[in-house]
Amino acid sequence: MTVGLRRIRWCFAILWVTGYALPGDPAWEIVGPVSLLGKPRSGVDAVALYRSVQARYRAMQAWPERYDRRHWERLAAQFRTVYYRYPTHAVADDAVYMEAEVYARLFRTGARDEDWQQAVDRYKFLITEYPHSPWGPTALLRVADLYRAKALPEWASYVTECARLFSEARCQKVPDYKSLLAQVRSARSEAPARPENVRARGLSVLQGIRYWTSPQYTRIVLDLSDAVSYRTGVLRDPDRLYIDLDQTVLSRQIRGQGWELPTHAHLRQVRVGQYLPDTARVVLDFDRIKQHRIFILESPYRIVIDIFQRPWESAGQAQSRAEAATRPTETPAPSAPADRTEDAAAREIPVPEANRSGTYSIARQLGMKVARIMLDPGHGGHDPGAIGVGGLREKDVTLAIARRLREAILRRWNVEVLMTRDDDRFVPLEERTAMANSQGVDLFISIHANASRDGRLHGVETYYLHWARDPHAMEVAARENAVSTAKLHELRKFVHLILQNTKVEESRDLAEYLQKHLIGSVRSRYPTRDLGVKSAPFYVLMGAQMPAVLVETAFLTHDREGRLLADPAFQDRVVQGLLEGLAAYLEAQGSLANLTRPSDT
Ligand SMILES: [Zn+2]
Secondary structure, eight states, X not given: OHHHXXXXXXXXXXXXXXXXXXXXXXXXXXXXXSOTTTSOOOXXXXXXXXXXXXXXXXXXXXXXXXXXXXXXXXXXXXXXXXXXXXXXXXXXXXXXXXXXXHHHHHHHHHOOHHHHHXXXXXXXXXXXXXXXXXXXXHHXXXXXXXXXXXXOTTHHHHHHTHHHHSOHHHHHTSTTHHHHHXXXXXXXXXXXXXXXXXXXXXXXXXXXXXXEEOSSEEEXXXXXXXXXXXXXXXXXXXXXXXXXXXXXXXXXXXXXXXXXXXXXXXXXXXXXXXXXXXXEEEEEEESSOEEEEEEEETTTTEEEEEEEEEEOOOTTHHHHHHHGGGSSSOOOOOOSOOOSHHHHHHHSOOOOOOOOOOOSOHXXXXXXXXXXXXXXEXXXXXXXXXXXXXXXXXXXXHHHHHHHHXXXXXXXXXXXXXXXXXXXXXXXXXXXXXXXXXXXXXXXXXXXXXXXXXXXXXXEEEEEESOOSSHHHHHHHHHHHTSOHHHHHHTHHHHHXXXXXXXXXXXXXXXXXXXXXXXHHHHTTSOOOEEEEEEEOOGGGTTOSSOEEEEEEEETTSHHHHHHTTOHHHHHHHXXXXXXXXXXXXXXXXXXXXXXXXXXX
């Protein structure tokens, strides 16, 4: 403990003696490539505010014994106010840098982990959000020092990467750069590099990228080994969306890789790179940036990016335009540093409904509301779903019911019926939704069979996407999502975001019709229980652009229902109920007359 602390103090002693210049210091004129005073700027308020906080900083530095932790924390918050309020002003990057400096100072004096983290986060925020800031190289080497203070092996990479990220000339202007480089060399000669277990070091691995695309919609999924925090930003000319994954390295397989999308896609390509030694960057290249939404799914951890046809317009765009002339170089318009995923989520803008071309089917041209229905038999392949009495597997029951329902629908109406799977194969939940969105589906019905630890529980329930109101619904969603209920609770921060572009009312209507007729049909021949229409955060419904529901037909774990689910006569009752429910829904929508096959009338 004492040794660790002494080492930390020793590292900072070097920094302190060498004395990094501060924005606004006379010394900065000598060491910095661009003088603060020489920067073009407008907005007297921003400059005045920054200067007043800077003056307070100097006063506190001159009489450190007069000020305690609370004063320094307040000062950090005041620097933060400057760049929150004026994110694109010329003093914004100076304010970020100064906030980082305050936390670095707090760490030097108190050795608290939270101060270390704040300092590292702010320096990194400066590097990624203000890539043209003259403070970039200094911030990078500050991170190196902070890492070295904690004996984290990445510290050396932060020194050696300086020239690549900026330029050798700019790095040379930072005091200590040469001595840090020399220390890296001697450290490396003492302990030759050996392959390290990145996960043991607490790093996540970006293992792969999957995507589904159509002219209207694209979904991209980033597969990660562990949960990460991330930041996103938009850069213009050429347009691109980037996602920085903290504490993440690229897997060997995808290092330096790019994915070119089909020419019809509104996104040109996806690239990945190791932006900082422990920060991976995913870049989406657009011809013109589009509306997008980002959320996470757990177990395994994955980040989902939905991109819609509609052009992107940020809330801060007007401000960016107004202040664009005040910066010598182009920078992104950061709204605030986001350390946690919920911050990143909160920064996403509402996504209006995707435009559909409406040209793909005659039914659509005739103004019909439902031309294409997607049935989703739950589970499949290595995922059997719930296992019921006598070893009955949910994946077999759901496929049998979905196939029968498809036949029944096609016999009755002149519509297209698509299936997410038509055999015993595994299809990830996020892929099922992506299929529905990219194929312009009008209704999405996911078919499942229920399970419970309580063998007495039985009956029918139908779900639509929303936050769960009762613990049972939460348990059902957790089981169907293959995550713990605890993990599902973490999703709460995304539900609002996801629901912004979801047809909640229509989905609930569809669920009501299906539930009512399903109960009626089953009850005509078998005893059952109406468990009602409920809402819960099902992954398979997340991001669906059309009315979408999930039906739990009966309980595999109930003695009688478990046996009935394997019985074709019972399955037919279920199919008949779903068909009648669908008919009632379509009639209420005014679509039925147009869809009925001529032979039936
Ligand atoms: Zn299921």
